[in-house]
Amino acid sequence: MKALKERILRDGKCFPGGVLKVDSFINHQMDASLMRSMAVEFVRRFASARINKIITVEASGIAPAIMVGNLLELPVVFAKKKKTSTMENMLCTTIHSFTKGKDYTVCVSSEYLGPEDKVLFIDDFLANGNAALGILDLVQQAGASLEGMGFLIEKAFQKGGDKLREQGIHVESLAIVDSLDDCTIRLRD
Amino acid sequence: MKALKERILRDGKCFPGGVLKVDSFINHQMDASLMRSMAVEFVRRFASARINKIITVEASGIAPAIMVGNLLELPVVFAKKKKTSTMENMLCTTIHSFTKGKDYTVCVSSEYLGPEDKVLFIDDFLANGNAALGILDLVQQAGASLEGMGFLIEKAFQKGGDKLREQGIHVESLAIVDSLDDCTIRLRD
Secondary structure: OHHHHHHHHHHOEEEOOOEEEOOOOOOOEEOHHHHHHHHHHHHHHOOOOOOOEEEEEOOOOHHHHHHHHHHHOOOEEEEEOOOOOOOOOEEEEEEEEOOOOEEEEEEEEOOOOOOOOEEEEEEEEEOOOHHHHHHHHHHHHHOOEEEEEEEEEEEHHHOHHHHHHHOOOOEEEEEEEEEOHHHOOEEOO | OHHHHHHHHHHOEEEOOOEEEOOOOOOOEEOHHHHHHHHHHHHHHOOOOOOOEEEEEOOOOHHHHHHHHHHHOOOEEEEEOOOOOOOOOEEEEEEEEOOOOEEEEEEEEOOOOOOOOEEEEEEEEEOOOHHHHHHHHHHHHHOOEEEEEEEEEEEHHHOHHHHHHHOOOOEEEEEEEEEOHHHOOEEOO
16 A cells, blocks of 8 residues: 555554554554544455455554444454453463563454354454464454454564465555665565 | 453453453463554544654564554564673663562663653553553653653553553553453453
8 A cells, every 4th residue: 555655664663573653643643544544444445345244452552443334334342461350251372462461362352253144353463473473363263253464564574464365365565665674664565 | 442441351261369361362472452542542642642663562562562552653662571692772760560470670772762762652451550660660761751651451450550640651552441440350441
């Protein structure tokens, strides 16, 4: 997606260790108009999918997910990173974060994810794919079906996209970073 | 706001200790269409305010905030609940959560909140007002000005609204809960 790629090249910042910082327009300060354009692009790319629910993970996934849900008039469920005291009947899974060097648990209530659900997962980043595989686990635990996964930015060199596509999952990424070597952002055409 | 009040009475659940659970349409599963209607209502109520940025706190504030940002074509900054390794120049404040019985730190980068900013704070709940006062502290640290605070639901019996209004802050709540006594939801007309 042209507008996103141009923005990444203009405002994205690269740090050693394969870190791409897009804090100025995606995951700390958010460009709401760009967010809407990206949501429109997801709607286009998943036009042939039969979806009745959007799922995401707090916190950075919520903005793109609610924009897609708004366009499609579908409910949006966000998996929570901790089990909260007022939540019952939770489906949980453990995800290892390479970025943060630790495991965390994400949970979704079985009240809001069940066998009748055909879900589209939306998130900001696809890197090694651990968060996405965690969501797939939750979807499977719930007996729901996963219709697709949409990411704003995929870091192709971290191989998460390969893992997901090998499983036959319909993956769409609006910008694909092929390399951050030498702190230069190289995007796929 | 009529649609929200009707929805709270229909789908909200009351728990002992003044807990109102709106997990089915606001802060776990989100009704994206209702979220948009609520954002439109915020735009209407803050029509006379001069705003150049929306601010919120992760995670439940992000959805209403991005919807407002989208309508007003303004950037949306969400304060983060932990200092992350890739963030520099952080402004931080400590907030006490009565619900969770502990303190937490929220931070915003000074890159995205500064003296030129006239901000509208959007969040899902206003209870004792500690989160809102924490944001006010961040806004003041940044030298920015606070133009208003909008909440989806205000629990009036927890007095946060009083504290904010006493300081002269323009507070708008789309639904005001006067009491949850005897686990009955009583909304203000």
